[in-house]
Amino acid sequence: MPESNSLANTANSVANARTTAPHIIRELENGLLADAAHTSPKYFYDAVGSVLFEAICVLPEYYPTRTEAEIFTQHMGDMARVIGVGGSLIDLGAGNCAKAARLFPVLHPDQYVPIDISVSHLQDAVRRLQQRFPHIEMTALGLDLAQDWKLPAEVRRDKRLFFYPGSSIGNFEPEEALAFLCHLRAACDSDAGILIGVDLIKDKSLLDAAYADSLGVTAAFNLNLLRHINHLLHTDFDVRQWQHEAFFNTEKSRIEMHLRARENIQVSWPGGQRNFIKGEHIHTENSYKYSIQGFNALLADAGFSHSCHWTDKNEWFAVIHAKAA
Numbered sequence: 001m002p003e004s005n006s007l008a009n010t011a012n013s014v015a016n017a018r019t020t021a022p023h024i025i026r027e028l029e030n031g032l033l034a035d036a037a038h039t040s041p042k043y044f045y046d047a048v049g050s051v052l053f054e055a056i057c058v059l060p061e062y063y064p065t066r067t068e069a070e071i072f073t074q075h076m077g078d079m080a081r082v083i084g085v086g087g088s089l090i091d092l093g094a095g096n097c098a099k100a101a102r103l104f105p106v107l108h109p110d111q112y113v114p115i116d117i118s119v120s121h122l123q124d125a126v127r128r129l130q131q132r133f134p135h136i137e138m139t140a141l142g143l144d145l146a147q148d149w150k151l152p153a154e155v156r157r158d159k160r161l162f163f164y165p166g167s168s169i170g171n172f173e174p175e176e177a178l179a180f181l182c183h184l185r186a187a188c189d190s191d192a193g194i195l196i197g198v199d200l201i202k203d204k205s206l207l208d209a210a211y212a213d214s215l216g217v218t219a220a221f222n223l224n225l226l227r228h229i230n231h232l233l234h235t236d237f238d239v240r241q242w243q244h245e246a247f248f249n250t251e252k253s254r255i256e257m258h259l260r261a262r263e264n265i266q267v268s269w270p271g272g273q274r275n276f277i278k279g280e281h282i283h284t285e286n287s288y289k290y291s292i293q294g295f296n297a298l299l300a301d302a303g304f305s306h307s308c309h310w311t312d313k314n315e316w317f318a319v320i321h322a323k324a325a
């Protein structure tokens with residue numbers, strides 16, 4: 001017993017000694033020190049945050065995941081007719097690869113390229129998928145899609161389909177979303193296309209409920225960010241001093257998530273500190289909602305054409321396909 005304890009302690013201290021990359025420290029500090037404090041939504045997804053997000057996806061109030069899945073169930077055959085078969089399926093933010101795997105039996109890609117922020121997250125899923133679909137060449141890539149990124153030469157050029165489900169595009173500012181789409185368009189030959197999930201503008205009460213669920217899972221997801229930042233920046237955030245807030249900002253057509261200080265709070269970290277007065281907040285996420293026309297205009301501005309969309313009976317969510325030529 002003492003043996004294994006001391007081994008565990010050694011492993012722990014090695015993990016704790018791992019230092020955060022300087023650009024991440026800089027990004028976090030800049031956000032915390034800004035007049036209107038803010039953080040990037042990519043920091044939600046540590047081990048706990050990723051599990052909480054999976055729980056969000058099965059909440060009754062959180063319609064996007066379920067609605068998108070229904071759209072695929074209903075319209076996958078039609079999508080395949082529009083898109084055609086073969087080519088390279090490039091999965092942006094692949095995670096467990098489950099959404100793309102549903103498309104394999106209808107799209108029959110020659111190559112599957114799952115991309116996520118860390119390749120190690122993809123490895124297990126890809127190994128399992130490779131056994132189920134031995135004839136599809138699989139190349140997992142670790143890239144941060146919010147940074148400048150480039151596809152390596154292993155990614156085939158022939159008939160690329162950029163797959164971006166889940167309405168993750170909503171996390172970008174509209175001008176960043178346009179830049180992102182332009183970046184994809186630049187990686188397209190004339191036979192390429194994009195298949196993207198887009199959350200649509202709807203009644204404010206439905207949107208508010210989806211991001212402030214009755215069980216408090218989204219609140220836990222938002223608050224967990226502070227624990228993750230404590231780990232990355234060695235801040236001394238106390239989660240209990242902060243309150244989850246989420247609402248649809250109709251003028252800006254976006255869900256905003258914030259963490260509001262329940263009292264006056266001083267947050268310190270090696271090399272910095274920030275005082276928050278009671279009621280002051282940290283802006284933790286935007287999730288933009290589009291109309292189909294609005295998103296088509298963005299696609300057109302990025303150089304995509306022949307757009308085609310599928311939606312659910314309530315028109316809460318859309319899956320949109322567009323061609324590079």
Ligand code: AVJ
Binds near residue numbers: 166170287
């Ligand atoms: C992963 C960005 C699509 O905006 O709905 C869910 C993240 N945040 N609940 C979204 C999220 C709070 C989600 N995206």
